[in-house]
Amino acid sequence: MKSDTWLKELRKQGYRLTEARRAVVETVAQSPRALSPTDVYNLSKEHYPALGLVTVYRTLEKLEELHLVQRVHQEEGCNAYLSEAEGHQHLLICTECKKAVYFEGDDLGDFFGKVGEMHNFVVNDHWLQLFGICEDCKRIYD
Amino acid sequence: MKSDTWLKELRKQGYRLTEARRAVVETVAQSPRALSPTDVYNLSKEHYPALGLVTVYRTLEKLEELHLVQRVHQEEGCNAYLSEAEGHQHLLICTECKKAVYFEGDDLGDFFGKVGEMHNFVVNDHWLQLFGICEDCKRIYD
DNA sequence: TCCTTATTGAAAACAATTTTCATTTATCGG
DNA sequence: CCGATAAATGAAAATTGTTTTCAATAAGGA
Ligand SMILES: [Mn+2]
Ligand SMILES: [Mn+2]
Ligand SMILES: [Zn+2]
Ligand SMILES: [Zn+2]
Numbered sequence: 208m209k210s211d212t213w214l215k216e217l218r219k220q221g222y223r224l225t226e227a228r229r230a231v232v233e234t235v236a237q238s239p240r241a242l243s244p245t246d247v248y249n250l251s252k253e254h255y256p257a258l259g260l261v262t263v264y265r266t267l268e269k270l271e272e273l274h275l276v277q278r279v280h281q282e283e284g285c286n287a288y289l290s291e292a293e294g295h296q297h298l299l300i301c302t303e304c305k306k307a308v309y310f311e312g313d314d315l316g317d318f319f320g321k322v323g324e325m326h327n328f329v330v331n332d333h334w335l336q337l338f339g340i341c342e343d344c345k346r347i348y349d
Numbered sequence: 350m351k352s353d354t355w356l357k358e359l360r361k362q363g364y365r366l367t368e369a370r371r372a373v374v375e376t377v378a379q380s381p382r383a384l385s386p387t388d389v390y391n392l393s394k395e396h397y398p399a400l401g402l403v404t405v406y407r408t409l410e411k412l413e414e415l416h417l418v419q420r421v422h423q424e425e426g427c428n429a430y431l432s433e434a435e436g437h438q439h440l441l442i443c444t445e446c447k448k449a450v451y452f453e454g455d456d457l458g459d460f461f462g463k464v465g466e467m468h469n470f471v472v473n474d475h476w477l478q479l480f481g482i483c484e485d486c487k488r489i490y491d
Numbered sequence: 492t493c494c495t496t497a498t499t500g501a502a503a504a505c506a507a508t509t510t511t512c513a514t515t516t517a518t519c520g521g
Numbered sequence: 522c523c524g525a526t527a528a529a530t531g532a533a534a535a536t537t538g539t540t541t542t543c544a545a546t547a548a549g550g551a
Contacts (some may be wrong), residue, residue, distance in 0.1 A: 223528060224515045244508085259531040264508070280476075285427040286507085299470055310464050315457075319479050322452050327484035328441055334422075336476040337461050342469035365497060365548050401500040406539070428538085464534085 209290065210236035211311065213275050220273065230255035231266040240305040241279035241287030279307065280336070299343035308341075352378035355417050357371065362415065372397035372482030373408040380417065382447040383421035422478070439477040445486035452479075 210233045214224055217232075235242060242250070248263045260341040267288050271278040277291045279298065289298075289307055296309040312335065323330035340348070352375045356366055359374075372393040377384060384392070390405045409430050412418040419433040421440065431440075432447055437453040454477065466471035482490070 209363070221528095223351050225529065227516070227530065230490075247376040257531080261509080261532085262530060265529085280422045280427060287424060299464060300468065300470070301466055302474075308468050308470070310468065312460070312464065319455075322441060322454065322479060323481050326441055326452065327487075328443065328450070328479075328481040329483040329487060330441070330479045332444075332481070334476070334478045337464060337470075338471045338474040338476070339470040339472040345469075345471060348490050363497095367498065367548070369499070387507065399500080403501085403540085407498085 208236075213270065216273055216275060217269065217288075219343070220269075222269065227258050231263055232260055232270070233333045234290060235267070235270065236290055240307055241281075241285065241289035241300075247288070248306055281305075281335055296336040297336050297337070299337045299339065301344055302338050303340055303344035306341050306343075318345050350378075354432070355412065358415055358417060359411065364411065368397050369404045370402050370408055372400055373405055377412065377418055377430060378432055380432070382449055383423075383431035385429050385441075389430070392440065418484070423447075439479070441479045441481065443483035443486055444480050445482055445490065448483050448485075450483075453491075 276288045292309040418430045434451040
């Protein structure tokens, strides 16, 4: 289970395992879409009603530092967190249900380097996201 | 001058031309980098000290509606506005001085379509930004 | 020049996030 | 198993960024 790996990693970093953290980790680790702090709060409260929103912020911050989650930027907002993929990947997001899927695409590196050269830049990072409609939503909204 | 074009466009939409608007438009139109509302406020005040921050927000909102500026997302924040390019373009941003340059790259559309297919998504938009170091900053920081 | 009404800036309201702090509790050493 | 200790918690306050409200101002058509 992904949440167990995350908890183990938190422990390895010297952090303590609390009920609050377990609840937050559980929620984020198994979510198919990026969640805002408030989303995480509301969902996690079902497992641990005493949870405070502050703790959600603090836990997300740590998970991000450990590269277990990443922030996702969308039109609707830029403070949603998603389980991070292994290695360098890019996102494909359904604009209806917000489901997020990772894909690789590193054939692009060369092209990006050339674009940089043309403008006398040294390119050392890139940011790529695709938006569309997923299979399930296609079925529903057609 | 780009700011004159923008003012003309505002006028065409029935908006009035005020000193406050002129100052904001001037600032944003000639900036080589994306500016936050506060940036715009501080820079514009030099030309029009009576300016209020509210007016900056309101003017940026209108410029965005008219597609004269676009919001730019970066690690440091997602509320910076930049003069928009003609047609569909992508951004190359210097992480040192924040200078932004547009480039075309629509050879990518096919690839993005294929990625979508592989995941049973219909892809209808994408978001691509490159980050690097521009010529000037390279010179300074090396 | 006058009239109408869009636009303005100050102040208040609101929302999201961070800080502060007294209390609780996870972990460690015995 | 205890405690002891320091990390972690949640409530409340503070801070920050943005929007709304509103009375005063001024742009632009007549
Ligand atoms: Mn890549
Ligand atoms: Mn494109
Ligand atoms: Zn963003
Ligand atoms: Zn969907």
